[in-house]
Amino acid sequence: xxxxxxxxxxxxxxxxxxxxxxxxxxxxxxxxxxxxxxxxxxxxxxxxxxxxxxxxxxxxxxxxxxxxxxxxxxxxxxxxxxxxxxxxxxxxxxxxxxxxxxxxxxxxxxxxxxxxxxxxxxxxxxxxxxxxxxxxxxxxxxxxxxxxxxxxxxxxxxxxxxxxxxxxxxxxxxxxxxxxxxxxxxxxxxxxxxxxxxxxxxxxxxxxxxxxxxxxxxxxxxxxxxxxxxxxxxxxxxxxxxxxxxxxxxxxxxxxxxxxxxxxxxxxxxxxxxxxxxxxxxxxxxxxxxxxxxxxxxxxxxxxxxxxxxxxxxxxxxxxxxxx
Numbered sequence: 001x002x003x004x005x006x007x008x009x010x011x012x013x014x015x016x017x018x019x020x021x022x023x024x025x026x027x028x029x030x031x032x033x034x035x036x037x038x039x040x041x042x043x044x045x046x047x048x049x050x051x052x053x054x055x056x057x058x059x060x061x062x063x064x065x066x067x068x069x070x071x072x073x074x075x076x077x078x079x080x081x082x083x084x085x086x087x088x089x090x091x092x093x094x095x096x097x098x099x100x101x102x103x104x105x106x107x108x109x110x111x112x113x114x115x116x117x118x119x120x121x122x123x124x125x126x127x128x129x130x131x132x133x134x135x136x137x138x139x140x141x142x143x144x145x146x147x148x149x150x151x152x153x154x155x156x157x158x159x160x161x162x163x164x165x166x167x168x169x170x171x172x173x174x175x176x177x178x179x180x181x182x183x184x185x186x187x188x189x190x191x192x193x194x195x196x197x198x199x200x201x202x203x204x205x206x207x208x209x210x211x212x213x214x215x216x217x218x219x220x221x222x223x224x225x226x227x228x229x230x231x232x233x234x235x236x237x238x239x240x241x242x243x244x245x246x247x248x249x250x251x252x253x254x255x256x257x258x259x260x261x262x263x264x265x266x267x268x269x270x271x272x273x274x275x276x277x278x279x280x281x282x283x284x285x286x287x288x289x290x291x292x293x294x295x296x297x298x299x300x301x302x303x304x305x306x307x308x309x310x311x312x313x314x315x316x317x318x319x320x321x322x323x324x
Contacts, residue, residue, distance in 0.1 A: 061098055061126050063275060066268040068100030070312055074255050075104045075164075078318050082191055083248055088112055088159035092183070094147060095166025099127035099140075101193075105162060106136045115155055117143045147176060157185040164193040168234060177243035184323040190245060192236050196315040197222075198276065199255065201269040203309055207302060210291035217273075217292065220280040236319050245321035257312040265312055266305045270296065273304065 068075070079101075087109045093102045096116035106114055114136075118124055124142045131140040145153050148171045161180050170176045180190050197218060205211045237247050257265065274296055281289065294302035304310070 059271065059275065060120075061122060063268075063271040064098040064100065064123065065126070066264060066271055068098065068103075069264050070257070070268050071100075071255065072104070074253055074316065075100060076108070077253060078191075078193060078251075078316065079104055079108045081249070081251055081318070082160070082189065082320055084109075084160055084189055088189075090156055090158040090185070091115070091160045091162065092155050092158040093117065094161060094163040094180070095169070096123070096127060098123045099130050101162050101164045102127060102140060103130060103134055103136065105160075106131070106134070106139060112160075113139055113141070115141045115143055115158070117145050117147065117155065119144065119146050148172070152179060152183070155183055157188075158183065159185050159188045161188070161190045162193070163191070165195060167192055167236065168194065173234065173239060174243065177239055177245070181244050181323055186323060188323050189248075190240070190321045190323070192240070192319045192321070194236070194317055196317070198272055199268075199312045199314040201265070201273075201304070201310050201312060202307075206307075206309070207291050207295060209294070209302075210288055213288055213291050213295075216288060217276055217280055217284070220283045221276060223283075240319060240321040245323060247319055247321050249320040250317070251320075252315055252317045255312060255314045255316065263305070265310050266307070268312070269304050269310055270298070 089112055091105050091109065091112050091114045093099075093105065093114060093116045096102050096118045097120075099116060102114055102116045106112065116124070116127055118127075121144055124144055127140070128137070128142060131137045143153055143155070147166070161184055163180075167173055167176065184190060198221070200214055200218070202214045204215070207213060237250055240247050273292065277292055277296065284292065291302075294300055295304040297303055298305055
């Protein structure tokens with residue numbers, strides 16, 4: 001998919017929103033969180049549209065894969081910006097999800113060995129398939145682990161640790177940052193990536209029967225997340241310094257993908273708004289809920305898949321922190 005060139009901004013935003021589903025998977029941002037606690041970390045539970053754990057896991061996997069596809073160019077831009085010199089030989093992806101960051105890092109650093117960590121067996125299985133398809137299976141080691149556990153499995157001594165949309169899900173981010181500091185090889189780099197909420201897709205005056213619906217849905221979701229995710233929007237630069245890192249760079253990329261040339265954006269919007277719906281269903285007005293259901297009805301006249309005015313709008317911020 002062809003995307004416009006990302007824009008760098010200097011007004012770094014500290015809010016996040018990558019919501020993901022199972023316990024530590026990073027790489028993407030999504031709506032409709034449910035029950036994190038210590039059971040769902042990393043990407044958050046984007047709501048539950050599906051029927052039962054197997055269906056829900058499938059929906060989460062699909063959403064993460066679409067997230068990786070639609071935002072691929074922007075992920076590559078973030079990685080290319082990192083001050084890593086000639087290239088790390090050992091990389092750890094903390095909260096890897098289905099591998100958006102893992103595979104982008106594998107492509108950028110073809111000589112590196114990668115360790116991908118997540119608590120979701122389903123997401124790791126999907127990453128295994130994708131790594132094989134990309135010809136990177138021999139370089140990607142998968143580790144199923146809870147990053148909130150007191151002790152982590154042996155992850156080696158990487159020169160680069162990547163955590164996309166996973167840090168704000170940690171029960172004790174200060175402890176996690178100290179663990180990453182100890183994990184890194186001397187002089188190694190820690191990249192923390194966060195998104196400013198699940199992307200917006202619709203024009204401000206859409207849909208016709210409920211203009212501004214998407215913003216009202218996001219406002220409801222933000223209120224929900226304020227209760228469930230106390231570390232969302234943390235000042236990661238300050239926390240990284242407190243943990244002993246030197247913050248070498250901070251960058252915000254504006255994502256604004258217009259006039260999509262494939263149907264991936266429509267499927268991404270459909271999947272994300274489905275997941276958002278169940279997280280906010282109880283607080284939407286009957287009119288807004290009916291309008292949202294109209295967008296989500298793939299057979300109906302108002303289906304989001306029928307719209308030709310979709311875009312993808314969000315921001316992602318990256319902090320590059322060095323271990324001395």
